[in-house]
Amino acid sequence: MKKIDFLMAGVGGQGTILASDILVEVGLQMGYDAKKSEVHGMSQRGGTVESHVRWGEKVYSPVVEKGQADYLIGFEMLEAARWTSYLNSTSAVIVNRFRIPPPAVNLGQKAYPSEQELEDYINTRAGQLQWVEGTAIAKDLGNPAMAGVVLLGALFARVGGTESAWLNVIEQLVPQKFVELNKQAFKKGQEL
Amino acid sequence: MKKLMSGNEAIAYGAYLSGVKVGSAYPGTPSTEIMENFVKYPGVYTEWAPNEKVALDVGVGSAYAGTRTMVTMKHVGLNVAADPLFYVSYTGSNGGLVIINADDPGMHSSQNEQDNRNYAKFAKVPMLEPADSEEAKQYVGVALEISETYDTPVILRTTTRISHSKSAVEVEPAPPVVEKTALPAYQRNPGKYVMVPANARRRHPVVEERQNRLTQYAENSPLNRIEPGDDGIGIITAGIAYQYAREVFPTASFLKLGLVHPLPDQLIRDFAGQVRELIVIEELEPFIEEHVKLMGIPVRGKEIFPIIDEFSPQVVRECAIAAGLIEADPVLSDTPATQLDLPVRPPMLCPGCGHRGVFYTLKQLDVLVLGDIGCYTLGAGPPLAAMHTTGCMGAGIGVAHGIDKAGVSDRYVAVIGDSTFFHSGINPLINVLYNQGTTTTILLDNRVTAMTGHQMHPGSGRTLQNKETIEVNVSALARGIGYEKVDEVSPYDLEKLSAVIEDHLESKIPSLIVVKHPCVLYTRERHPVPVVDPDTCINCGTCLDLGCSPLTQEEDNISINPMLCNGCGMCAQVCPTGAIQTDQTSS
Numbered sequence: 001m002k003k004i005d006f007l008m009a010g011v012g013g014q015g016t017i018l019a020s021d022i023l024v025e026v027g028l029q030m031g032y033d034a035k036k037s038e039v040h041g042m043s044q045r046g047g048t049v050e051s052h053v054r055w056g057e058k059v060y061s062p063v064v065e066k067g068q069a070d071y072l073i074g075f076e077m078l079e080a081a082r083w084t085s086y087l088n089s090t091s092a093v094i095v096n097r098f099r100i101p102p103p104a105v106n107l108g109q110k111a112y113p114s115e116q117e118l119e120d121y122i123n124t125r126a127g128q129l130q131w132v133e134g135t136a137i138a139k140d141l142g143n144p145a146m147a148g149v150v151l152l153g154a155l156f157a158r159v160g161g162t163e164s165a166w167l168n169v170i171e172q173l174v175p176q177k178f179v180e181l182n183k184q185a186f187k188k189g190q191e192l
Numbered sequence: 193m194k195k196l197m198s199g200n201e202a203i204a205y206g207a208y209l210s211g212v213k214v215g216s217a218y219p220g221t222p223s224t225e226i227m228e229n230f231v232k233y234p235g236v237y238t239e240w241a242p243n244e245k246v247a248l249d250v251g252v253g254s255a256y257a258g259t260r261t262m263v264t265m266k267h268v269g270l271n272v273a274a275d276p277l278f279y280v281s282y283t284g285s286n287g288g289l290v291i292i293n294a295d296d297p298g299m300h301s302s303q304n305e306q307d308n309r310n311y312a313k314f315a316k317v318p319m320l321e322p323a324d325s326e327e328a329k330q331y332v333g334v335a336l337e338i339s340e341t342y343d344t345p346v347i348l349r350t351t352t353r354i355s356h357s358k359s360a361v362e363v364e365p366a367p368p369v370v371e372k373t374a375l376p377a378y379q380r381n382p383g384k385y386v387m388v389p390a391n392a393r394r395r396h397p398v399v400e401e402r403q404n405r406l407t408q409y410a411e412n413s414p415l416n417r418i419e420p421g422d423d424g425i426g427i428i429t430a431g432i433a434y435q436y437a438r439e440v441f442p443t444a445s446f447l448k449l450g451l452v453h454p455l456p457d458q459l460i461r462d463f464a465g466q467v468r469e470l471i472v473i474e475e476l477e478p479f480i481e482e483h484v485k486l487m488g489i490p491v492r493g494k495e496i497f498p499i500i501d502e503f504s505p506q507v508v509r510e511c512a513i514a515a516g517l518i519e520a521d522p523v524l525s526d527t528p529a530t531q532l533d534l535p536v537r538p539p540m541l542c543p544g545c546g547h548r549g550v551f552y553t554l555k556q557l558d559v560l561v562l563g564d565i566g567c568y569t570l571g572a573g574p575p576l577a578a579m580h581t582t583g584c585m586g587a588g589i590g591v592a593h594g595i596d597k598a599g600v601s602d603r604y605v606a607v608i609g610d611s612t613f614f615h616s617g618i619n620p621l622i623n624v625l626y627n628q629g630t631t632t633t634i635l636l637d638n639r640v641t642a643m644t645g646h647q648m649h650p651g652s653g654r655t656l657q658n659k660e661t662i663e664v665n666v667s668a669l670a671r672g673i674g675y676e677k678v679d680e681v682s683p684y685d686l687e688k689l690s691a692v693i694e695d696h697l698e699s700k701i702p703s704l705i706v707v708k709h710p711c712v713l714y715t716r717e718r719h720p721v722p723v724v725d726p727d728t729c730i731n732c733g734t735c736l737d738l739g740c741s742p743l744t745q746e747e748d749n750i751s752i753n754p755m756l757c758n759g760c761g762m763c764a765q766v767c768p769t770g771a772i773q774t775d776q777t778s779s
Contacts (some may be wrong), residue, residue, distance in 0.1 A: 024196055024358055028194065028196055028360060033360065035357060035358060036196075036357065037358070039222075039300045039356060046537070046540050046741050047538060047539035047540075048537045059359075060434075060435040060436075060438040061435045061438075061505045062353065062357035062358070062359060062432075063357075063505060064505075065439065065505035065509070067506075068505075078534060078535070079537070081532065101744055102535045102536065102538075103537070103538065103540060103574075103575075103739065103741065104535045105535055106736065106741065106743060106744045106745060107575065107733075107736050107745065108733070108736075110533070110535040112535070113532060113533070113534065121532040124530050144755065
């Protein structure tokens with residue numbers, strides 16, 4: 001059973017933690033030892049959120065090691081780029097094409113890097129990079145907060161496993177009244 | 193069956209399985225979720241105490257009465273609760289008493305990274321340290337058994353990465369429901385529980401003798417185990433550092449400690465004899481290392497691994513490579529990516545937060561602000577930058593009074609939150625009055641402990657168990673202790689807020705301004721998003737001084753991100769040209 005290390009990065013309030021809760025549970029359901037780690041507390045205040053998820057035969061550290069991430073899932077473009085040092089030449093990166101300007105950009109003190117700059121930067125280390133219109137797709141479905149589940153759909157298309165395992169976990173962990181919409185979001189992500 | 197749980201969830205589960213019936217706590221990252229999860233189990237009583245000292249006194253009383261009890265707090269909370277920790281070490285706990293202490297290496301959400309293993313040694317009480325959620329669950333039960341067997345409080349120490357990481361936990365059968373028959377009578381034993389000097393002198397030898405017995409226990413306890421590997425490097429470690437070390441040294445021998453105080457001398461000696469080189473891998477202080485060195489055993493620790501910041505697999509690996517303990521892995525020591533300037537994203541006050549109005553006003557008035565710990569500490573960051581000291585909870589009022597008595601010429605105010613006011617703000621408020629100071633205290637009253645995730649407090653009107661209760665009225669409280677100048681004002685009326693603060697600064701008597709509005713993130717209060725008229729907006733950037741994330745400077749004018757905006761309308765109040773229009777009436 002080969003280890004798979006995931007890193008999810010976003011901004012507080014984007015649903016990064018829910019998505020990582022789903023991902024670690026899917027790992028356990030698929031028979032892996034699975035761990036995850038993130039730091040919360042300040043995350044609701046619009047700060048950076050990074051969540052580590054690890055699947056393997058036996059997982060010790062709940063934290064992914066730099067250069068070891070197999071997948072980086074960026075919920076926001078700048079945040080995806082921030083974790084580039086965790087990648088290696090075989091890593092796959094999935095990035096939601098969505099910007100949330102940080103304070104220095106709002107204040108006109110710093111520039112938000114262009115999409116090309118971010119792409120080039122991530123590609124200095126990553127093996128593959130896929131842009132996903134996660135927020136736009138989720139918005140079309142009626143709730144931009146489901147962007148994370150669109151990204152999980154795109155991730156499933158790469159990682160594999162049984163679809164029902166993923167869908168069952170989504171069903172368990174998202175709010176009851178949004179289960180069907182989230183399943184649609186997952187399918188949309190999968191088809192990209 | 194296995195279930196994924198965070199360390200905090202697992203501790204709550206372990207407490208339930210072990211028959212803990214009473215829990216008391218003050219919220220504090222990363223410990224908060226323990227009590228929030230424990231309250232969900234049947235047949236338990238839980239409460240938020242106003243501070244950690246009160247929580248531990250409550251826990252002591254419950255344990256004295258023979259009930260298994262859990263008290264939880266973050267590392268700096270144990271500073272506040274240190275007084276009861278030391279007396280209950282002497283008196284013993286009678287019933288099982290476990291204190292969950294969550295350290296925060298790396299200071300993800302704290303003012304320092306003190307290593308509270310030192311408290312175990314200092315107060316002479318045993319300390320357990322789990323390395324994952326399954327151990328967290330099990331160790332609660334073990335801690336309670338030790339507590340009852342040795343008549344001592346027991347500390348269970350976590351760190352942020354244990355508390356907030358999820359790993360698999362074995363689900364156990366629910367504990368049997370024990371029907372209460374008659375209530376037990378309290379066993380009076382003043383010689384043991386009244387710590388006047390004569391009794392305390394008799395208790396100290398008991399404590400020393402207990403330490404000796406616990407050291408014997410440590411030698412044979414399954415909490416401490418040797419995991420044999422090759423005979424080159426032997427690693428002594430505990431907690432999350434064990435997991436990182438296991439990644440970096442897959443074939444080494446390990447002495448994995450679950451009981452970090454007292455330490456097992458003979459076991460350490462035996463382990464040292466089995467390996468060629470002994471290494472201690474521990475976050476923060478050289479707690480284990482110094483003990484091993486005092487035993488006269490050659491060992492390396494802090495000369496290889498840092499004393500500062502939390503560890504990670506790469507920190508352990510890089511240090512081990514630098515010390516020549518392992519070879520560098522070419523994949524991991526890959527050349528770094530080219531540089532790109534990525535603007536940082538510090539946490540900010542939420543869109544619509546009332547605290548913003550206070551700090552914006554204080555900045556306009558250019559007063560010295562003596563602060564405190566909570567969401568509002570974010571008022572120290574740019575562009576608000578209107579807080580000049582922050583030390584610990586409750587500190588601001590005392591610090592302000594000291595500045596007053598030192599006789600500085602600056603105008604100054606103390607700022608404190610409502611939860612921290614109940615925590616430790618009332619005593620310094622009394623001190624200002626009693627010692628004839630002139631400090632104006634601004635109480636940022638949003639009716640909830642917001643920073644840690646909206647826990648109830650004595651001003652919230654609800655208990656942890658979600659029962660309705662009295663809502664302590666802070667204005668009435670201040671008037672009751674003798675404050676004559678007390679005003680309440682909304683943080684969203686900037687003109688009035690500024691006038692009230694000016695008025696209080698002019699007055700020469702101690703005074704209190706209660707800036708009152710429920711936390712909008714908690715109540716989910718929203719209003720229509722204001723509209724920017726691009727023709728009227730001169731792009732002057734005045735509204736950006738509010739430091740509100742939806743406000744963005746475009747090429748020609750300001751824009752408001754409707755997905756983030758809460759519609760509070762402060763930006764419209766500060767706009768000098770009237771370019772931002774709100775429709776507050778349609779809220």
